[in-house]
Amino acid sequence: MRTIVFATQKGGCGKSTLAACLAVAAQEAGERVSVFDMDPKKSLVRWAAKRKDGDLPVCAVSSAKLPAALIDLAKQNVSLVILDTPAFELPASLAAIKTADLSIVPARPALFDIWASEVTGRKLRLMDKQFVFLLNQCPPTREALRVQEGVAALQAIGTLLRPHIRARAIFLEALERGKAVTEADPKGEAARDMRELWLALKRRLPLSRTLR
Ligand SMILES: Nc1ncnc2c1ncn2[C@@H]1O[C@H](COP(=O)(O)OP(=O)(O)O)[C@@H](O)[C@H]1O
Numbered sequence: 001m002r003t004i005v006f007a008t009q010k011g012g013c014g015k016s017t018l019a020a021c022l023a024v025a026a027q028e029a030g031e032r033v034s035v036f037d038m039d040p041k042k043s044l045v046r047w048a049a050k051r052k053d054g055d056l057p058v059c060a061v062s063s064a065k066l067p068a069a070l071i072d073l074a075k076q077n078v079s080l081v082i083l084d085t086p087a088f089e090l091p092a093s094l095a096a097i098k099t100a101d102l103s104i105v106p107a108r109p110a111l112f113d114i115w116a117s118e119v120t121g122r123k124l125r126l127m128d129k130q131f132v133f134l135l136n137q138c139p140p141t142r143e144a145l146r147v148q149e150g151v152a153a154l155q156a157i158g159t160l161l162r163p164h165i166r167a168r169a170i171f172l173e174a175l176e177r178g179k180a181v182t183e184a185d186p187k188g189e190a191a192r193d194m195r196e197l198w199l200a201l202k203r204r205l206p207l208s209r210t211l212r
């Protein structure tokens with residue numbers, strides 16, 4: 001079982017949106033996925049309530065219950081756990097980061113997001129945790145200067161995962177209906193990006209480990 005956490009200092013950069021879409025893309029690629037929503041805002045628990053999909057359980061889990069909950073999932077042969085977190089310093093986020101095999105730090109190509117990512121990256125390094133940056137909500141033109149600057153800034157601190165995810169209405173439309181982009185528009189570019197993202201992540205994840 002492998003565990004991925006979406007974590008960053010900055011709110012609103014797409015942790016919950018990407019966690020939901022990645023969970024479905026990984027499931028479509030054959031993983032047995034479970035999602036833990038550790039944010040008191042419970043965006044993903046509410047998304048799951050609309051979704052009504054028994055094959056993709058989404059549970060609210062506190063930091064205290066996380067270790068036992070993970071052992072439980074391992075016993076159920078879950079292959080991938082995706083953790084969604086609130087602000088970085090909260091106990092829920094720190095517990096999730098400590099337990100995860102890989103942290104994904106999403107950032108918009110905007111100065112405040114990049115600064116926040118630098119801080120998050122430094123803290124993850126101090127915690128001796130593996131992490132990757134991911135640019136989200138990029139403007140439509142691929143070569144936009146703002147994106148290039150964001151790429152350079154993030155690459156100076158750590159690994160930047162590809163593809164860059166663009167700002168697209170389908171992300172909002174899909175999640176509002178309890179869906180992911182690969183379900184709402186399977187042939188669209190957002191869906192293709194999420195499938196590519198899962199493959200890029202899969203290559204970086206360590207082999208399954210046994211929880212005791
Ligand atoms: N790639 C994207 N394209 C368009 N809208 C996006 C994208 N990613 C996130 N959003 C929107 O940005 C807002 C913040 O996203 P959210 O996932 O709630 O961030 P976080 O969980 O980090 O606070 C939401 O309204 C969401 O629909």
Ligand SMILES: [Mg+2]
Nearest residue numbers: 015016039043
């Ligand atoms: Mg969120």
